[in-house]
Amino acid sequence: xxxxxxxxxxxxxxxxxxxxxxxxxxxxxxxxxxxxxxxxxxxxxxxxxxxxxxxxxxxxxxxxxxxxxxxxxxxxxxxxxxxxxxxxxxxxxxxxxxxxxxxxxxxxxxxxxxxxxxxxxxxxxxxxxxxxxxxxxxxxxxxxxxxxxxxxxxxxxxxxxxxxxxxxxxxxxxxxxxxxxxxxxxxxxxxxxxxxxxxxxxxxxxxxxxxxxxxxxxxxxxxxxxxxxxxxxxxxxxxxxxxxxxxxxxxxxxxxxxxxxxxxxxxxxxxxxxxxxxxxxxxxxxxxxxxxxxxxxxxxxxxxxxxxxxxxxxxxxxxxxxxxxxxxxxxxxxxxxxxxxxxxxxxxxxxxxxxxxxxxxxxxxxxxxxxxxxxxxxxxxxxxxxxxxxxxxxxxxxxxxxxxxxxxxxxxxxxxxxxxxxxxxxxxxxxxxxxxxxxxxxxxxxxxxxxxxxxxxxxxxxxxxxxxxxxxxxxx
Amino acid sequence: xxxxxxxxxxxxxxxxxxxxxxxxxxxxxxxxxxxxxxxxxxxxxxxxxxxxxxxxxxxxxxxxxxxxxxxxxxxxxxxxxxxxxxxxxxxxxxxxxxxxxxxxxxxxxxxxxxxxxxxxxxxxxxxxxxxxxxxxxxxxxxxxxxxxxxxxxxxxxxxxxxxxxxxxxxxxxxxxxxxxxxxxxxxxxxxxxxxxxxxxxxxxxxxxxxxxxxxxxxxxxxxxxxxxxxxxxxxxxxxxxxxxxxxxxxxxxxxxxxxxxxxxxxxxxxxxxxxxxxxxxxxxxxxxxxxxxxxxxxxxxxxxxxxxxxxxxxxxxxxxxxxxxxxxxxxxxxxxxxxxxxxxxxxxxxxxxxxxxxxxxxxxxxxxxxxxxxxxxxxxxxxxxxxxxxxxxxxxxxxxxxxxxxxxxxxxxxxxxxxxxxxxxxxxxxxxxxxxxxxxxxxxxxxxxxxxxxxxxxxxxxxxxxxxxxxxxxxx
Numbered sequence: 001x002x003x004x005x006x007x008x009x010x011x012x013x014x015x016x017x018x019x020x021x022x023x024x025x026x027x028x029x030x031x032x033x034x035x036x037x038x039x040x041x042x043x044x045x046x047x048x049x050x051x052x053x054x055x056x057x058x059x060x061x062x063x064x065x066x067x068x069x070x071x072x073x074x075x076x077x078x079x080x081x082x083x084x085x086x087x088x089x090x091x092x093x094x095x096x097x098x099x100x101x102x103x104x105x106x107x108x109x110x111x112x113x114x115x116x117x118x119x120x121x122x123x124x125x126x127x128x129x130x131x132x133x134x135x136x137x138x139x140x141x142x143x144x145x146x147x148x149x150x151x152x153x154x155x156x157x158x159x160x161x162x163x164x165x166x167x168x169x170x171x172x173x174x175x176x177x178x179x180x181x182x183x184x185x186x187x188x189x190x191x192x193x194x195x196x197x198x199x200x201x202x203x204x205x206x207x208x209x210x211x212x213x214x215x216x217x218x219x220x221x222x223x224x225x226x227x228x229x230x231x232x233x234x235x236x237x238x239x240x241x242x243x244x245x246x247x248x249x250x251x252x253x254x255x256x257x258x259x260x261x262x263x264x265x266x267x268x269x270x271x272x273x274x275x276x277x278x279x280x281x282x283x284x285x286x287x288x289x290x291x292x293x294x295x296x297x298x299x300x301x302x303x304x305x306x307x308x309x310x311x312x313x314x315x316x317x318x319x320x321x322x323x324x325x326x327x328x329x330x331x332x333x334x335x336x337x338x339x340x341x342x343x344x345x346x347x348x349x350x351x352x353x354x355x356x357x358x359x360x361x362x363x364x365x366x367x368x369x370x371x372x373x374x375x376x377x378x379x380x381x382x383x384x385x386x387x388x389x390x391x392x393x394x395x396x397x398x399x400x401x402x403x404x405x406x407x408x409x410x411x412x413x414x415x416x417x418x419x420x421x422x423x424x425x426x427x428x429x430x431x432x433x434x435x436x437x438x439x440x441x442x443x444x445x446x447x448x449x450x451x452x453x454x455x456x457x458x459x460x461x462x463x464x465x466x467x468x469x470x471x472x473x474x475x476x
Numbered sequence: 477x478x479x480x481x482x483x484x485x486x487x488x489x490x491x492x493x494x495x496x497x498x499x500x501x502x503x504x505x506x507x508x509x510x511x512x513x514x515x516x517x518x519x520x521x522x523x524x525x526x527x528x529x530x531x532x533x534x535x536x537x538x539x540x541x542x543x544x545x546x547x548x549x550x551x552x553x554x555x556x557x558x559x560x561x562x563x564x565x566x567x568x569x570x571x572x573x574x575x576x577x578x579x580x581x582x583x584x585x586x587x588x589x590x591x592x593x594x595x596x597x598x599x600x601x602x603x604x605x606x607x608x609x610x611x612x613x614x615x616x617x618x619x620x621x622x623x624x625x626x627x628x629x630x631x632x633x634x635x636x637x638x639x640x641x642x643x644x645x646x647x648x649x650x651x652x653x654x655x656x657x658x659x660x661x662x663x664x665x666x667x668x669x670x671x672x673x674x675x676x677x678x679x680x681x682x683x684x685x686x687x688x689x690x691x692x693x694x695x696x697x698x699x700x701x702x703x704x705x706x707x708x709x710x711x712x713x714x715x716x717x718x719x720x721x722x723x724x725x726x727x728x729x730x731x732x733x734x735x736x737x738x739x740x741x742x743x744x745x746x747x748x749x750x751x752x753x754x755x756x757x758x759x760x761x762x763x764x765x766x767x768x769x770x771x772x773x774x775x776x777x778x779x780x781x782x783x784x785x786x787x788x789x790x791x792x793x794x795x796x797x798x799x800x801x802x803x804x805x806x807x808x809x810x811x812x813x814x815x816x817x818x819x820x821x822x823x824x825x826x827x828x829x830x831x832x833x834x835x836x837x838x839x840x841x842x843x844x845x846x847x848x849x850x851x852x853x854x855x856x857x858x859x860x861x862x863x864x865x866x867x868x869x870x871x872x873x874x875x876x877x878x879x880x881x882x883x884x885x886x887x888x889x890x891x892x893x894x895x896x897x898x899x900x901x902x903x904x905x906x907x908x909x910x911x912x913x914x915x916x917x918x919x920x921x922x923x924x925x926x927x928x929x930x931x932x933x934x935x936x937x938x939x940x941x942x943x944x945x946x947x948x949x950x951x952x
Contacts (some may be wrong), residue, residue, distance in 0.1 A: 001570070018766045021869070110720060111837030132820040156671050163905040166729075169648070169671060185928045190835035193643060194906035195632050196913060196921055197951055198933045199588055200680040207745060223726040246587060250699040253641075255771040276769070296729040359666035361587030391668045392588075430670035437672060445672055452661045457674045464932070471621060 008048050008093060012069055016051055016095060022357060024101070026050040035076060039143075043084035043439055046092040054101045055330035056176065056184060056215045063213065064098060064182025067467045072424045073097050074471050075209035077119055077148035081155055082355075083207040083438030085474050094472075099150045105129050112184075113221040114173060114190045117318045119150025119214055126219075135221040138165035142339055156206035158434030160338075164257040164294070165222065167434070169205045174218035177204050177211075180465045190218050203460060208436055209471040211464040225257075225294035227302030230331040231310060234285030234321040238364040241289050243318045243382055245360070245390060248309045255305060258292035259390035260338055261363075266384045270344040270439060271370055272336060277337050281321050290338050293296050341386050345399060350406035352383070354396040356424045358435035363389060373419040374398055378412050393433040394429070396420060417444070426430045437475045446476070479757070483633050484524050488545055489900065490572060492527055500528040500577070511552060511572045512563060515619075518548030519560035519915055520817045522568040523550075529576045532652065532660060538573060539689065543943045549573050550947050551685035553595055553624035555657045557631055558831075559914030561684040561950050565582035570948075573628045578691055582604050586732050590649060590695040590740055593627025602695075611697040618815060632682035634910030636692060636814075639866035640733040640770070643910070645681045650694035653680050654689075656941045661915045662743060666694050671950035684912055685947040687940040701733075701770035703778030706807040707786060710761030710797040714840040717765050719794045721836070721866060724767060724785045734768035735866035736814055737839075741862045746813060746820040748904060753813050765865070766814050817862050827860070828892045830872040832900045833909035839865060842903055849886060849895040850874055854888050867907040872896060893920070913951045 017025035026032050026363045027049060027328040036045045053059045066394055076086040088094035096459075103120035110133050117126055123144040130137035139152060141159035151157075153175070157168045165171065174189035187201055204214055235241050240259055248256050264286050281288070293309070295302035306324055313319045325331040345351055358366045367385060374381050380401030387394035398416060400409035421431045423447065437445050446454055457476045493501035494843040502508050503525060512521045520668035530534045531837045542549045545817055548570045564570035579596035586609050593602055599620040606613035615628060617635030622833050627633075629651070633644045641647065645655050650665035663677055680690055711717050717737055724732050746753055759762070769785070801807040821827055834842045856877030863870035866913060874892060876885035899908045901924065913921050922930055933952045940946075 103482075109835065109837050111718065113725075114835070114837040131704065158669055158671075162669065163737075171677070180926075183928055185932065186926060187929065189904055189906070190868075191833050191904075191906050191909070192836075193634055193638065193833045193869045193909040195634075195908045195910055196906055196917075196925065197682075197929065198644070198687075198936050199678040200929065200932050201934075202675040206673075206675055211674075223729065225729075231641055249589075251772050253699065253701075254774075284809075296727050297784075308773075324504055356668045357667050359585065359588040360668075371941070392666075393627075406719045417632075427667055428667075430665070430667050430672055432671045433667070433669040434671055441672075449672065450662060451661065452659055453673065453676065456661065456940070458677050460674050460936070461674075463939040465934040 005380070008071070011316055012071065013049055015065060016049060016062060019065070020051050020053050020058055024052040024054065026052070035079065035098065038084055038087050039080055040082065040183060043087040046090050047087035047096050048092055050096040050098055052098045052101050056102070056178065056349070059097070059178045059213055059215055060184055062181040063178055063180055066095065066391050066469045067180050067182065070467055070469060071095055071388070072469050072472045074299065075099060075154070075213045076137035078122065078143065078146050080143035080200045081151060081278065081438060082148040082435045083440040084470065085155065085436055085438030086151065089473050099215070100148060103219050106216065108133055109190065110135065112190050113217050115190060115221055116218050116264065117149050120217045121149045123147050123149065123152060130221050130225070134224050136224045137219065137221055139168060139171055151215060152430060153205050153217055154207060154209050155436045158388065158391065159391065160258055160260065160388065162388060163166055164254045172205055172217050172221045173220060174206055175201050175214050177218040178213045180467060180470050181210060186211070188216060188218050195309060208438060208475050209452070210461060210475050211470060223296055225296055227295040227299035227333070228292060229302045229306040230290065230325045230334050231293045231306055232280035232323050233289040233291060233319050234281050234287060235287045235319050236285065237369050237424050238287055240318050241287055241389060242360070242363060244289060247313060247318065251309055252293055253307055255295055258290065259281055259292040260290040261382070261387060261389035261394070262288040262290065262338070262341065263313055263385040265382055266341045266386045269341050269348060269384065271346045273344040274340040278333055279321060279341060280334060280337060285320055291373060345384050345397060348399045349383070349404070350400045350409045351388050351396045352413055354417070354420050355433050355435045356396055356431060357391065357422070358424060358427045358429035360392045362427040362429070365393060365428070366423060369423045370396060370420050373418065373423050377416050377419045378409065378449055380404065394440040400414070410458055439474060442475060480607050480895055484547070489525055490549065491541060492525060493539060494637035495541070495628050496529050496534055501531065502526040504526070510554065511574065514560055514563050515556055515702065516558065519563040521564035521570070522566050523572050524563045524568055526572040526574055528574045528577050532578070532654065535573070535654045535691055536658040539656055542571065542945045543656050543658065546945060547571055548945050548948045551575060551630070551689045553621065553627035553890045554596050554598065556619035556623040557914060558911045559916040561631065561912055561947065562627065563947050573689065575691070576624060580841055582692065584609055584827055586611060586668065587740060588666050590694050591697055592664060592692060592694050593625050594692045595624060597625045599623050599628060606697050610700050612700045613645060613695065613697055616645055617625045625693060627911050629681050629690050629693055630683060630685050631912045634864065634867065634869065636734055636736065636864065638864060641729045643731055645678060647696045648654050648677065648681055648693050648697060650676050652692040653690050655688045656943060656946050661688070664692060664694050667700050672876070674772050684914060684951050686951050687946060699772055701772055703771040703773070704768060704807070705778045706766065706781040706801045706810050707782055707788040708756035708769045708810050709765040709767065709795050709900065710757050710759060711763045711765060711795050712761070714763055716794050717763050717865060718836070718839060720765060720789050723789060723794065728769055728781055731765070731769055731771055733767065733770040736766040737863060737870070738764040738766065738814070738817065738867035739859070741858060742817045742821065742862045745824060745860065746816050748815040749820040749823045753811055753816060756810060757799060758812060759797055761796055766810055772861060775878055797822055801846060807912030821860050821873060825880065826857070826876045826885045828874045828889055830893070831870055831909050831911045832894050832896070832905055832907060833867065833869040834900060834903045834905035837866045837869070837904070838903040842883055842899060842905070846896050847898050850892065853895045854885065856880065915950060918951060
């Protein structure tokens with residue numbers, strides 16, 4: 001039905017502008033430009049209009065008009081997504097709906113351990129607000145200084161704290177959603193238990209704005225840990241990392257708040273290319289783990305626990321070397337080293353990236369099989385493997401062969417994706433563990449997911465957005 | 477379209493019977509009787525046919541035929557549900573589909589900490605299988621000796637371990653579902669992170685068999701705690717219980733594995749009517765808490781932690797008395813006391829029960845307001861309040877006035893429900909925290925939920941079950 005509209009006529013543009021006021025309806029190419037391109041520059045869309053509503057009521061009126069006129073709408077919050085979900089297509093017919101002015105923290109309830117925040121609240125702002133009332137909002141990822149809660153929920157964001165606290169979905173207790181018709185679905189509840197019908201909340205979370213627009217949410221807060229200890233560990237193999245993970249989890253339970261796997265190559269790239277990093281361990285190892293223990297009891301308790309875990313792992317000859325950060329500064333340095341891994345890959349030339357997950361027990365098998373698959377597509381290509389091992393989630397990136405040609409390597413993009421994702425599928429894994437589908441993986445999802453799953457998703461899409469105006473061309 | 481069928485004709489009955497074989501197609505009234513009435517005897521349905529398929533393929537063929545012939549189907553597993561979701565209606569036209577023969581544990585993966593179990597596996601059997609590989613499957617509730625996993629998931633069961641481990645939904649990583657058309661949706665994945673489209677799994681979990689039939693699921697396992705300590709605490713007020721919960725959570729984090737609130741009246745009823753119980757505390761208190769600490773480290777660690785928490789609470793004058801169980805036998809006795817609360821209410825005459833949740837911070841306000849609401853409906857009626865305070869979930873039951881008439885009191889059923897639930901709604905709570913909707917609360921849900929929520933649920937129902945054969949008359 002979108003085809004009925006071949007362009008945005010000026011009268012319609014003005015009707016949209018009247019809803020938010022001219023000041024918040026952007027038309028000038030320079031004003032619009034930042035909303036049309038995403039961080040990596042992979043997706044560059046067109047649009048004649050960016051709307052920046054200042055209230056849920058304005059969002060409602062925008063979507064009502066969009067449905068009435070069959071105008072496609074692309075919701076956008078922090079514009080940090082990596083799969084192009086927040087960028088309009090090239091038609092120029094899509095209106096960008098920016099949620100960034102809906103940036104109020106509506107309430108913090110310290111006894112219920114909840115915060116009610118609007119879609120445009122920046123993640124770091126929310127983390128700081130929680131910290132200010134002696135609570136932890138655990139969602140944590142590289143873009144936290146600019147990404148916004150609406151996008152975090154719409155993409156079901158993950159990050160480095162999923163292991164103990166869950167992903168964005170698991171941190172969300174309730175949502176406020178504006179439906180394509182403009183109707184507001186108010187499900188802003190603080191309840192840990194509610195069995196009154198179908199779970200609608202989790203349909204909107206992770207839907208990348210294709211079913212409605214999340215305008216606010218109730219999110220979980222946690223007691224702030226009294227002690228945190230970070231260790232950098234060297235290991236002989238991925239199997240050893242898996243054994244360490246099992247032993248640490250059995251002993252620490254949810255006090256094990258991070259378990260990041262780092263291959264030798266990204267480790268070496270970071271030492272070579274990142275500025276101001278310090279080598280975490282003396283010797284070289286095939287694999288490294290950055291692990292964190294958080295204690296609600298005391299700093300001493302966290303220290304004792306991480307020492308127990310590591311010394312037991314030494315005795316069992318699971319690990320080869322380990323350094324426990326001796327200061328906050330060193331802890332930050334270890335985390336900084338981890339955060340710099342993606343950046344440090346760039347000087348090595350073109351890369352093809354994957355965001356995959358497999359059952360945790362299959363991680364060593366994945367690493368072994370995927371390496372062969374990569375070599376079969378591009379002999380000499382360099383595997384850069386790191387990620388959230390505790391979640392079964394690896395960022396499995398491939399750098400072109402040393403001295404190879406960037407363009408020639410990027411021509412292998414689809415072949416490389418297929419080779420790696422075939423291994424993922426053979427191990428019952430996921431081709432998008434935490435970044436989502438957006439435009440980047442939509443065709444592959446439709447081509448390779450069980451047809452039944454695609455059919456059910458399409459039924460949901462039709463049921464919630466019959467006019468097809470919500471972020472068309474994304475996900476499904 | 478169901479109205480097109482006014483009865484089950486013998487030829488159709490035989491076509492269904494041929495799918496499972498005559499031995500597993502029950503017709504005789506005596507054979508069928510146990511499937512038509514639920515534990516409390518509130519719902520007594522009729523049916524001419526109970527089918528007991530032995531494979532997913534048979535379930536698939538049954539539903540395909542049901543859709544083809546517009547025959548309503550009522551899925552049933554352990555038949556322990558408390559809202560009538562698993563019982564057919566009085567028409568006699570509904571076929572009961574028993575999942576109890578699908579009772580295989582397909583796989584346990586100790587490294588991934590997952591178990592893949594079929595719908596008919598009895599909860600306790602699954603707990604024991606996990607225990608056998610040194611893991612914990614934490615879902616735990618009164619009916620665990622007979623309830624089955626399919627029903628636990630379809631009702632999103634809660635219980636006493638939700639506080640640290642989550643409800644059935646949070647314990648489920650993947651599902652296998654037979655859709656009304658007979659198509660099998662295989663989403664049996666072990667992944668903690670998977671952002672490939674809409675969250676379909678959580679639509680089926682908690683849908684009470686109205687969208688499809690869950691035939692198997694992948695469930696989370698946890699390391700078995702090395703130490704567990706249980707304490708029975710006496711407190712001056714519900715506010716004090718809330719303060720203790722906050723302090724215990726801040727210190728223990730997810731090592732706080734149970735926090736059950738018990739009012740003086742259910743405590744006294746249990747002492748008076750339950751056989752073989754021992755008084756947990758010397759003195760009398762307005763409120764009691766049964767709390768449990770579990771440690772992955774050691775028994776000594778659990779002991780030290782619970783002692784820290786309780787002694788700090790004494791010093792802060794939050795609690796009045798506390799006994800830490802000195803043996804496994806005493807721990808069991810404390811838990812047994814908790815489990816006997818509902819039973820011990822029966823000798824006090826007719827009762828009207830509620831399964832509610834409110835934001836945890838609102839629990840004292842709920843208790844205060846609800847008590848007034850109850851008195852306004854039935855002066856002298858006795859509030860029996862206990863439940864999973866850590867989840868904001870109270871079983872708020874009302875016994876008739878002392879010496880009052882049972883029937884006269886039960887005539888107040890709807891007035892009492894309304895009075896209590898009005899307080900729940902005023903506090904943004906839920907009228908069904910863990911038991912579900914079924915037949916019991918369907919009319920109230922439709923009448924009192926936000927119309928938008930009901931509309932969206934109906935869209936989902938139509939999208940998944942256009943023929944309307946899946947458990948009609950339940951939930952929505």
